[in-house]
Amino acid sequence: MKSRKLLLEHLDVPGIQGIEAYVKQGGYSTLEKALKKMSPDEVVEEVKKSGLRGRGGAGFPTGLKWSFLAKPEGIPRYLVCNADESEPGTFKDRYLMEKIPHLLVEGMILSSYALGANTSYIYIRGEFMYVLEILQKAIQEAYAKGYLGKNIFGSGFDHDLVVTPGGGAYICGEETALLESLEGKRGNPRIKPPFPAVKGLWASPTVVNNVESIAAVVPIVRDGGEAYASIGIGKSTGTKLISACGNLARPGVYEIELGLSVEEFIYGDDYCRGIANGKKLKACVPGGSSVPILPHFLVTKTAAGENRLMTYESLADGGFQSGSMLGSGGFIVFDEDQCIVRNTWNFTRFYAHESCGQCSPCREGTGWMEKVLHRLESGKGQMHDIDLLADINKKIEGNTICPLGDAAAWPVAAAIRHFREEFEWHVTHPEEAQKRNYGLIQQPVVA
Amino acid sequence: MSHSTKPIIAAEPVEFSAELLAKMEEAKNLFPDGKEKSALLKMLHLAQAEFGWVSVPTMDKIADLLSIQPVEVYEVATFYTMFHLEPVGKYVFEVCRTGPCMLVGSDQLIEHIGKKLNIGVGETTADGLFTLKTAECLGGCGYGPLLQCRHRFHEHLTAEKVDELMEQYRRGEIESGAL
Numbered sequence: 077m078k079s080r081k082l083l084l085e086h087l088d089v090p091g092i093q094g095i096e097a098y099v100k101q102g103g104y105s106t107l108e109k110a111l112k113k114m115s116p117d118e119v120v121e122e123v124k125k126s127g128l129r130g131r132g133g134a135g136f137p138t139g140l141k142w143s144f145l146a147k148p149e150g151i152p153r154y155l156v157c158n159a160d161e162s163e164p165g166t167f168k169d170r171y172l173m174e175k176i177p178h179l180l181v182e183g184m185i186l187s188s189y190a191l192g193a194n195t196s197y198i199y200i201r202g203e204f205m206y207v208l209e210i211l212q213k214a215i216q217e218a219y220a221k222g223y224l225g226k227n228i229f230g231s232g233f234d235h236d237l238v239v240t241p242g243g244g245a246y247i248c249g250e251e252t253a254l255l256e257s258l259e260g261k262r263g264n265p266r267i268k269p270p271f272p273a274v275k276g277l278w279a280s281p282t283v284v285n286n287v288e289s290i291a292a293v294v295p296i297v298r299d300g301g302e303a304y305a306s307i308g309i310g311k312s313t314g315t316k317l318i319s320a321c322g323n324l325a326r327p328g329v330y331e332i333e334l335g336l337s338v339e340e341f342i343y344g345d346d347y348c349r350g351i352a353n354g355k356k357l358k359a360c361v362p363g364g365s366s367v368p369i370l371p372h373f374l375v376t377k378t379a380a381g382e383n384r385l386m387t388y389e390s391l392a393d394g395g396f397q398s399g400s401m402l403g404s405g406g407f408i409v410f411d412e413d414q415c416i417v418r419n420t421w422n423f424t425r426f427y428a429h430e431s432c433g434q435c436s437p438c439r440e441g442t443g444w445m446e447k448v449l450h451r452l453e454s455g456k457g458q459m460h461d462i463d464l465l466a467d468i469n470k471k472i473e474g475n476t477i478c479p480l481g482d483a484a485a486w487p488v489a490a491a492i493r494h495f496r497e498e499f500e501w502h503v504t505h506p507e508e509a510q511k512r513n514y515g516l517i518q519q520p521v522v523a
Numbered sequence: 524m525s526h527s528t529k530p531i532i533a534a535e536p537v538e539f540s541a542e543l544l545a546k547m548e549e550a551k552n553l554f555p556d557g558k559e560k561s562a563l564l565k566m567l568h569l570a571q572a573e574f575g576w577v578s579v580p581t582m583d584k585i586a587d588l589l590s591i592q593p594v595e596v597y598e599v600a601t602f603y604t605m606f607h608l609e610p611v612g613k614y615v616f617e618v619c620r621t622g623p624c625m626l627v628g629s630d631q632l633i634e635h636i637g638k639k640l641n642i643g644v645g646e647t648t649a650d651g652l653f654t655l656k657t658a659e660c661l662g663g664c665g666y667g668p669l670l671q672c673r674h675r676f677h678e679h680l681t682a683e684k685v686d687e688l689m690e691q692y693r694r695g696e697i698e699s700g701a702l
């Protein structure tokens with residue numbers, strides 16, 4: 077099944093980075109239509125009808141989020157684009173911004189019109205400074221054409237768009253940390269409530285959306301929310317960018333229609349073309365490093381034996397017991413030679429490194445788990461270390477200001493749940509543990 | 524934590540060129556009156572691009588330009604991993620070490636570069652040309668193993684490719700990727 081492309085449709089058009097080629101493909105005509113013929117509320121309505129869910133990871137309905145925006149008189153409102161992209165496994169936003177920067181720029185103006193924001197910001201991770209410059213060029217081009225600035229398309233709507241860099245901190249992807257950072261501060265997440273929709277950037281009502289969510293608003297308004305909702309299955313509507321990495325024959329960014337089977341995504345000719353070097357699949361983390369890992373027998377099928385699909389619901393089927401999450405679409409594949417304990421340690425080290433440090437369960441817990449996992453991984457652990465991890469996990473979960481604590485705890489819990497034998501093997505085979513890995517676990521007999 | 528635990532070291536006073544000052548002014552002007560502090564990260568990046576690292580006098584000068592307290596700059600500069608708070612080599616190789624890159628050989632790449640340059644992670648070569656650092660996920664996971672140097676990504680690396688890359692940097696053939 078070849079997927080319909082809504083975001084990457086014009087990817088191969090020569091010069092699509094520039095405004096001339098983009099306009100030739102119909103670029104900015106959706107903005108023109110909206111500004112001339114639709115009220116802001118009508119734009120919000122189309123986004124609601126589309127069923128679009130936030131592409132940054134949480135999957136919260138975008139239209140609904142927009143409708144929560146407080147609109148007090150005389151106070152500016154802001155749209156902030158989250159281009160911090162730093163969830164391990166996720167590299168789709170960079171691709172979109174680098175290849176088709178005007179799609180994001182058009183989406184920003186369009187979404188800002190819907191929200192009544194006269195200024196919007198793109199906060200991009202500092203490591204993407206070259207992408208920032210691509211966006212800046214696109215923004216200048218849009219100003220030159222009158223798509224930004226005063227009285228756009230004679231509609232009376234004024235809009236300014238600014239792009240600004242982070243400085244290297246995963247936590248700044250969390251929306252309130254992002255706002256702190258955008259205010260020129262350390263990226264410490266804020267206590268919610270108040271939510272950004274009420275008190276966001278400089279205490280003004282603010283919507284924070286992911287790059288891909290904002291880009292998707294363009295085809296939604298162009299074709300209508302219903303047309304968008306007709307793609308996909310159930311509450312997983314539209315297309316999604318999946319960034320596939322790890323031991324795949326053809327890693328990369330793919331735009332899929334939600335509802336594609338996981339099997340086809342991993343093995344299909346149009347997608348990843350199977351595991352690299354003819355190896356076997358061992359495990360998969362389908363939605364960025366924060367979501368639960370699935371052992372090979374739960375990747376293409378659910379525990380109930382149904383085909384696993386690339387949808388929010390199907391990937392979560394079975395809950396945390398036997399399911400995972402679509403998350404940000406960071407699809408990480410492990411071949412049979414990979415060590416799950418080592419990977420779990422690596423991810424935990426990441427979270428320990430990236431914890432902002434303001435809540436003790438997260439700051440201390442992630443560091444402690446890292447130490448325990450490192451000792452297990454290097455063959456110096458004890459059996460009770462495995463239970464200790466589960467215990468630390470419970471103490472972090474739900475006891476922190478922002479979800480980074482949970483994001484650090486869940487992957488460890490899932491790895492132990494599915495690969496306990498492999499953790500135990502590291503304890504019972506200390507010497508071998510350092511030289512080779514445990515190999516594939518056996519599929520349990522499903523009644 | 525991502526933040527530096529190194530003590531902030533003393534350094535010579537700095538002079539900002541007219542060109543740098545103009546860029547900083549431009550960064551400030553992107554934000555509404557009274558909200559110029561939002562330009563702080565950009566200003567730190569600009570200063571680092573100019574001087575190679577961010578010293579205390581540099582931070583003090585930025586505080587001055589923003590009319591904020593120096594500590595407001597220090598606390599930010601120490602929070603974010605991209606700012607070098609001590610002198611580094613001319614070329615800083617930041618190699619991603621996170622899961623997806625590890626799956627395709629980042630550990631081996633880091634080891635290889637270290638051996639080749641005869642330095643450990645965090646160290647600088649005696650000629651002051653290269654510093655080796657590790658980084659957490661750089662947002663290019665499908666193209667690993669990879670490293671970033673002066674705002675440029677170098678992807679799909681192998682031992683041979685990274686050897687050639689070092690030579691190219693030595694010969695001054697690779698321009699900065701941004702700023």
Ligand SMILES: Cc1cc2nc3c(=O)[nH]c(=O)nc-3n(C[C@H](O)[C@H](O)[C@H](O)COP(=O)(O)O)c2cc1C
Pocket residue numbers: 129130131132133134135136138141158159160161162163246247248249250251252284285286287289290478479480483
């Ligand atoms: C630790 C952490 C990191 C996050 N990183 C990102 C990120 O890099 N990009 C992103 O769009 N959302 C990220 N999010 C989610 C944002 O907080 C927020 O939900 C999202 O930007 C909302 O946009 P959406 O509704 O369009 O998805 C992160 C959340 C957490 C807790």
Ligand code: SF4
Pocket residue numbers: 247264265430431432433434435436438439476477478479480481
């Ligand atoms: S959970 Fe961790 S990252 Fe989030 S606010 Fe607390 S310490 Fe910071």
Ligand code: FES
Pocket residue numbers: 164165166619620621622623624625659660661662663664665667
């Ligand atoms: S894990 Fe290396 S770039 Fe993401």
